[in-house]
Amino acid sequence: MGISVELVRKFTILELLNYVKRQRILTLMVQFVHPATEDITLAGVLSALADPMRLRIVSNLLQKNGCMSCSEAAPCPDIAKSTLSHHFRILREAGLVRTSKIGVGHRNILRTDDIETRFPGLLNRILEFVD
């Protein structure tokens, strides 16, 4: 009986650990919302770019042509982290930026191929006018 209770306890703890692990994985999975290429809309892209700061972030990402942290892509160094997060969320949800977690940091890349597939030439034409 003693062993049985021990087993039940063990299972419960294991199940609990698994549950926590699953929840953490789910949290990581739902942390960043990236629309599929075919779900990227013109109004959504224009709306995401309709802000001077986001225009400069996207322009920086395009110029560097690689992975950048939020603060590396920021137009100036004294922007609040929460403000940057907000801008990156809007860019991500419009399908312009893909964010992934590397270590403890976030890395962002511009979804140039996806945007080019949906709206050929649009992004470059818009970014031409960013100073």
Added chain:
Amino acid sequence: MGISVELVRKFTILELLNYVKRQRILTLMVQFVHPATEDITLAGVLSALADPMRLRIVSNLLQKNGCMSCSEAAPCPDIAKSTLSHHFRILREAGLVRTSKIGVGHRNILRTDDIETRFPGLLNRILEFVD
């Protein structure tokens, strides 16, 4: 003294009429806000176009290439007049549309030359993707 009072009265009435006339002219003048070409901003234009209905209104105006009333340029006939007015106000304030009063109606034209001066090729590239 009687004539003098009459004169004062006449002047007062004339001044009052002029004041009313001036106020009416001012009201008509400030009725539509159109930014100067150099004040048209990229973020402003993108923001005004970041809506499926406004994209279609601008596309209609470009295709017809002339003066249109708000309802003529509307993407579908059953849109509330207030909704249309709201969309036209946003387009006007971004510098995309110029509205003038002709008789009792409003006529709208696309400010293609002004937009082309500020952002060459931008408007046509965006409108390519409007269905």
